[in-house]
Amino acid sequence: xxxxxxxxxxxxxxxxxxxxxxxxxxxxxxxxxxxxxxxxxxxxxxxxxxxxxxxxxxxxxxxxxxxxxxxxxxxxxxxxxxxxxxxxxxxxxxxxxxxxxxxxxxxxxxxxxxxxxxxxxxxxxxxxxxxxxxxxxxxxxxxxxxxxxxxxxxxxxxxxxxxxxxxxxxxxxxxxxxxxxxxxxxxxxxxxxxxxxxxxxxxxxxxxxxxxxxxxxxxxxxxxxxxxxxxxxxxxxxxxxxxxxxxxxxxxxxxxxxxxxxxxxxxxxxxxxxxxxxxxxxxxxxxxxxxxxxxxxxxxxxxxxxxxxxx
Amino acid sequence: xxxxxxxxxxxxxxxxxxxxxxxxxxxxxxxxxxxxxxxxxxxxxxxxxxxxxxxxxxxxxxxxxxxxxxxxxxxxxxxxxxxxxxxxxxxxxxxxxxxxxxxxxxxxxxxxxxxxxxxxxxxxxxxxxxxxxxxxxxxxxxxxxxxxxxxxxxxxxxxxxxxxxxxxxxxxxxxxxxxxxxxxxxxxxxxxxxxxxxxxxxxxxxxxxxxxxxxxxxxxxxxxxxxxxxxxxxxxxxxxxxxxxxxxxxxxxxxxxxxxxxxxxxxxxxxxxxxxxxxxxxxxxxxxxxxxxxxxxxxxxxxxxxxxxxxxxxxxx
Numbered sequence: 185x186x187x188x189x190x191x192x193x194x195x196x197x198x199x200x201x202x203x204x205x206x207x208x209x210x211x212x213x214x215x216x217x218x219x220x221x222x223x224x225x226x227x228x229x230x231x232x233x234x235x236x237x238x239x240x241x242x243x244x245x246x247x248x249x250x251x252x253x254x255x256x257x258x259x260x261x262x263x264x265x266x267x268x269x270x271x272x273x274x275x276x277x278x279x280x281x282x283x284x285x286x287x288x289x290x291x292x293x294x295x296x297x298x299x300x301x302x303x304x305x306x307x308x309x310x311x312x313x314x315x316x317x318x319x320x321x322x323x324x325x326x327x328x329x330x331x332x333x334x335x336x337x338x339x340x341x342x343x344x345x346x347x348x349x350x351x352x353x354x355x356x357x358x359x360x361x362x363x364x365x366x367x368x369x370x371x372x373x374x375x376x377x378x379x380x381x382x383x384x385x386x387x388x389x390x391x392x393x394x395x396x397x398x399x400x401x402x403x404x405x406x407x408x409x410x411x412x413x414x415x416x417x418x419x420x421x422x423x424x425x426x427x428x429x430x431x432x433x434x435x436x437x438x439x440x441x442x443x444x445x446x447x448x449x450x451x452x453x454x455x456x457x458x459x460x461x462x463x464x465x466x467x468x469x470x471x472x473x474x475x476x477x478x479x480x481x482x483x484x485x486x487x488x489x490x491x492x493x494x495x
Numbered sequence: 496x497x498x499x500x501x502x503x504x505x506x507x508x509x510x511x512x513x514x515x516x517x518x519x520x521x522x523x524x525x526x527x528x529x530x531x532x533x534x535x536x537x538x539x540x541x542x543x544x545x546x547x548x549x550x551x552x553x554x555x556x557x558x559x560x561x562x563x564x565x566x567x568x569x570x571x572x573x574x575x576x577x578x579x580x581x582x583x584x585x586x587x588x589x590x591x592x593x594x595x596x597x598x599x600x601x602x603x604x605x606x607x608x609x610x611x612x613x614x615x616x617x618x619x620x621x622x623x624x625x626x627x628x629x630x631x632x633x634x635x636x637x638x639x640x641x642x643x644x645x646x647x648x649x650x651x652x653x654x655x656x657x658x659x660x661x662x663x664x665x666x667x668x669x670x671x672x673x674x675x676x677x678x679x680x681x682x683x684x685x686x687x688x689x690x691x692x693x694x695x696x697x698x699x700x701x702x703x704x705x706x707x708x709x710x711x712x713x714x715x716x717x718x719x720x721x722x723x724x725x726x727x728x729x730x731x732x733x734x735x736x737x738x739x740x741x742x743x744x745x746x747x748x749x750x751x752x753x754x755x756x757x758x759x760x761x762x763x764x765x766x767x768x769x770x771x772x773x774x775x776x777x778x779x780x781x782x783x784x785x786x787x788x789x790x791x792x793x794x795x796x797x798x799x800x801x802x803x804x805x806x807x808x809x810x811x812x
Contacts (some may be wrong), residue, residue: 208634211715215630216642218623219686226683227649230660237659292559300552300729308798310556311565315746315794319762322769323783324566327573333776338583368566400547422650431651432746436766450655457658458751470656477651 234467242464250464257468266444266452267469271476274428274448276359281366281427282420288367289374290416294408295381296375314372318432324435325365326352355445356436362446366433374419381407381415417488421481428477449473570787573780592781600778602785604757605764609743610789612677612760616742619682620689621735627686628693629719633702646687654684658751676752677760681742685753689734696730697723729800736797740790761786 241253261267296307313321328334329351340347351361385408393403431451434440440447440455447455448475456466574592575585596602631639647694661680665671677801709720746762753759759767764787768779 209636212630212634212636212639215626219627219690222623222679222683222686223646223649226661226664227657228677230657230664231652233660233663234656263673288559291555295552295556295559298547298552300549306556306560308795310559311798312791312794313563315740315744315763315790317746317790319746319769320744320783320786323765323779324570324599327564327569327776327780328770330776333573344540368562425651429655431655432744432762435747435768450653452728453653454658454747457655457662458747463659463663466595466659470653470659473653473770474630474651474656477653481651 192420224371226349234470237464237467238471242467243460243462245461257465258472260465261468261472266447267449269444270447270449270452273446274450275448277363278424278427280363281370282424284367285370285374285423286365286416286420288371290378290412290453292371293382294404296379302448311372312378313369314376316369318369318430321365321433322436323370325361325368328363349437350380352438353442355442359441362434362437365437366427369433370423370427370435373423376411377415379417381412417485421484424484425477425481428473449476486491506522511518521695527542564672570780570783574784576777578777591787592775592777595775596778596781596785598766600768600782601756601759602761602764602782605759606785608674608758609760609762612674612681613739613742613748613789615674615678616681616685617735619678620685620738623682623686624689624693625731627690628695628697629723631690631694632697635703643691646691649687654747657684658747661748662704662751671752672754672758674753674758677742677745680748680752681745682738684748685738685741689738692737693730696727696734700726732797733800735784736793736800738791743790 238257239252239254240250241256242250292310296303313486316324316328329336331337331348331350336345336349337347337350339345340349351357389407390403393407398406428448429450431448431454434446434448434451435454440445442449449469453466453473456462456469460466572583572585575588575590576582577587577589578591580628597606630636631643661676662671665676670676704722704726705718708722713721744762745760746766749760749763750766753763761782765779765782768774768782
């Protein structure tokens with residue numbers, strides 16, 4: 185209230201009480217009502233119904249078979265090898281993607297944060313894959329990986345490697361091919377977030393450290409990283425949840441193949457729901473995904489907090 | 496409050512207060528401050544003292560730019576190159592692939608559907624988020640914390656989890672295979688984050704401005720419209736652009752809820768082209784270019800706000 189207090193009348197405190205005038209008691213609820221109604225009908229109720237469906241045999245293409253089966257879907261899930269395999273792969277996918285994206289994103293943010301000629305243009309260009317959809321990423325990288333249209337063919341023309349090499353049909357290379365495509369799209373997310381936080385570090389800190397004789401690496405280690413700590417914890421968590429849940433890229437790029445080698449749990453759910461229409465079993469799978477995700481997130485935050493308190 | 500909510504909130508607060516003072520727009524101010532202190536040197540920010548050698552910037556930047564831009568170039572190459580050509584430059588230029596994909600593969604219709612869905616989603620999300628964000632930013636009321644926690648928790652709900660129950664809801668309400676099903680699903684999925692972000696933006700605008708307008712006889716709404724809304728433009732632009740981009744890119748809901756070709760969106764159309772046995776790569780690439788143009792235009796416009804926008808109250812993937 186520095187500038188405005190001169191303009192406001194003497195009883196400037198009065199409007200403050202206005203905020204809780206009795207006739208406004210219902211205003212916040214009214215304002216939130218549309219959002220609340222939409223979320224209740226299309227988000228909260230569906231979550232409840234997933235729990236309900238998971239106890240049923242429910243397949244829209246075979247309605248005569250539907251009915252309550254108790255925990256049978258969950259029992260079937262525990263016996264399902266593909267469930268355990270997809271779970272392992274999901275873990276691998278999330279850890280590899282998030283750590284690589286974090287490292288490259290941090291490096292990119294540090295570079296972009298410097299002042300140099302062409303900074304604005306480069307920033308716009310390196311951030312641009314962030315806006316690209318999973319399906320489009322697949323389209324682009326499929327053209328790159330395909331044996332007839334991809335780099336492999338041009339390398340073979342130049343005498344490197346063999347014609348007809350398809351990275352996406354070999355279990356060993358399909359994983360890394362998918363990782364690279366997702367990395368291309370995911371690094372900007374970290375770069376954007378970390379850059380936002382980097383710009384809030386006061387230059388004075390660095391100058392003081394410089395006076396104290398701290399080298400470049402020391403300044404990064406003792407000033408930059410601790411400052412970024414909160415942003416890194418938050419962005420890795422959000423990205424991990426996102427990478428866990430996101431199925432667009434793998435659905436279209438590998439479809440979970442070759443031979444289910446790149447099947448994540450949510451992708452398995454999507455395949456059950458979209459292709460097989462097995463809603464009951466799909467609901468049991470998705471419940472497990474939700475619980476696993478929630479437990480992992482809370483554990484991660486708890487570890488991050490414990491780490492901070494011991495420092 | 497759960498630890499999730501507390502951490503997220505603390506972070507957003509820190510970030511908000513920080514970015515208000517130092518957006519990317521303030522590079523120049525920084526430069527001005529550093530300039531006089533070191534006369535005669537090129538004023539390159541407070542970084543003058545900790546100047547990084549140029550090669551340490553340009554070398555990794557060039558490598559990364561290559562990694563970012565070559566894939567874009569590759570799709571443009573196939574979209575504009577004649578069928579059968581193996582040249583590495585799209586010359587002579589051809590637009591036949593665009594004609595094929597727009598008329599033959601139905602991308603003209605898909606594009607129209609995608610635009611309708613995206614525009615409706617943006618309007619719905621932005622208006623509801625304005626109301627909800629204002630309530631969270633400006634009122635104290637019972638259940639406010641529960642509300643925030645609930646909205647943060649929704650960020651953990653897998654999209655794939657909603658496929659089955661939403662399919663059922665839309666079937667019973669006869670919204671299945673209509674564009675409205677996608678609008679509603681997209682908007683609902685995007686709303687919690689938009690509200691949290693919007694509340695952050697509104698909190699940054701001093702309440703005293705509104706209070707002054709009340710003294711002048713304005714009500715809640717007219718006061719908001721005249722004092723807050725004009726200052727909220729960057730926030731509204733950022734939030735509606737996020738909604739646009741995520742709606743334009745949404746694939747899973749559209750794949751599940753739309754089943755006749757005249758209702759398909761661009762990502763669904765692309766995914767069916769990808770699944771064909773004999774893919775026409777030129778047409779596929781042209782379809783990809785059609786899909787990317789609108790988001791690139793929006794992105795080019797908002798990327799200046801992006802760094803501030805994302806840090807103002809939450810994060811979007």
